[in-house]
Amino acid sequence: QSVLTQPPSASGTPGQRVTISCSGSSSNIGSNTVNWYQQLPGTAPKLLIYSNSQRPSGVPDRFSGSKSGTSASLAISGLQSEDEADYYCVTWDDSLKGVVFGGGTKLTVL
Amino acid sequence: QLQLQESGPGLVKPSETLSLTCTVSGGSISSTTHYWGWIRQPPGKGLEWIGSIFYSGSTDYNPSLRSRVTISVDTSKIQFSLRLNSVTAADTAVYYCARIVVGPWDYYMDVWGKGTTVTVSS
Numbered sequence: 001q002s003v004l005t006q007p008p009s010a011s012g013t014p015g016q017r018v019t020i021s022c023s024g025s026s027s028n029i030g031s032n033t034v035n036w037y038q039q040l041p042g043t044a045p046k047l048l049i050y051s052n053s054q055r056p057s058g059v060p061d062r063f064s065g066s067k068s069g070t071s072a073s074l075a076i077s078g079l080q081s082e083d084e085a086d087y088y089c090v091t092w093d094d095s096l097k098g099v100v101f102g103g104g105t106k107l108t109v110l
Numbered sequence: 111q112l113q114l115q116e117s118g119p120g121l122v123k124p125s126e127t128l129s130l131t132c133t134v135s136g137g138s139i140s141s142t143t144h145y146w147g148w149i150r151q152p153p154g155k156g157l158e159w160i161g162s163i164f165y166s167g168s169t170d171y172n173p174s175l176r177s178r179v180t181i182s183v184d185t186s187k188i189q190f191s192l193r194l195n196s197v198t199a200a201d202t203a204v205y206y207c208a209r210i211v212v213g214p215w216d217y218y219m220d221v222w223g224k225g226t227t228v229t230v231s232s
Contacts, residue, residue, distance in 0.1 A: 002156065031215070032215050032216075032217065033215050033216050033217075033218075035218040035219075037157075037219075039157075043224075044206055044222040044223065044224055044225050045157065045206075045219075045222060046222075047218065047219065047220050050211070050216070050218045050220070051215075051216055051218075056220070088156065088157055090157075090218065090219075091217070092217040096173055097170065097173070098159060098161075098170060098171070098172050098173060099147075099159035099162075099172075099217060100159070101156060101157045101158065101159065102156075103156050104156040104157070
C-alpha cells in the first residue's frame with residue numbers, strides 16, 4: 001500500500017490528452033513539492049516534472065504538472081506511442097521523514 | 111555530464127548482507143546542494159526509497175528498512191555505498207543509485223544510475 005495514491009492504469013489514443021492523478025495528505029503533498037518520473041520498460045526512471053510543474057531541459061512541453069492542496073496531477077497532451085510507460089509521483093513526507101512514491105500508473109497508448 | 115554506476119554482487123544468499131557501491135563520475139560528490147540515495151524496484155512492482163546520504167555523512171533512511179540499512183560515503187573515491195543485512199527473497203530487486211536535489215520544499219532525484227539486479231537466493 002503506497003503512501004501516495006495513483007490509478008494503476010490509464011489509456012488514450014494518439015493525439016489525446018491524458019491526466020494522471022496523485023493523492024496524498026497534509027504531511028506529504030500538502031507540505032512539499034511533487035515530482036513525476038517516467039519509466040520505460042527495462043530502464044531507469046527519468047525525471048519528468050519537478051517542483052510541481054517544472055520541466056527539466058529536454059522534456060517536451062506536452063508534459064505538464066500541477067498541484068492543489070493534497071493532490072497533484074500529470075497531464076500529457078498530444079499523446080504519442082512513445083509515451084507508453086509507467087509514471088510515478090514522488091515527494092517528501094514530513095511525518096515519515098522520508099521519500100514516498102505513488103504506486104505507479106501504467107499508461108497505454110491505444 | 112554527471113553519471114552514476116552501481117556495482118556489486120548480483121546474487122546474495124538469504125540472511126547474508128547485500129553490499130552495493132555507486133561510483134560518481136563527471137561531478138563532485140561533495141556538493142552542498144545534493145544528497146545521494148538508493149532506490150529499489152522489486153520485479154513487476156513499484157519504486158521504493160531506501161535512504162539517502164549527504165557528503166558529510168548525514169543520513170535519512172526508510173523507516174521500514176532502517177534497522178537493516180547502512181549508507182556510507184567515501185568522498186576520496188567519489189563513491190557511496192549501501193549495506194542491507196539479513197536479506198530475504200523480498201529484497202530481490204533492481205537497485206538504483208541517484209543524485210538528489212534538496213531545497214526548502216524540494217526533494218527529488220535528478221540523475222539516476224542504470225540500476226543493478228540483485229537476487230536473494232540460496
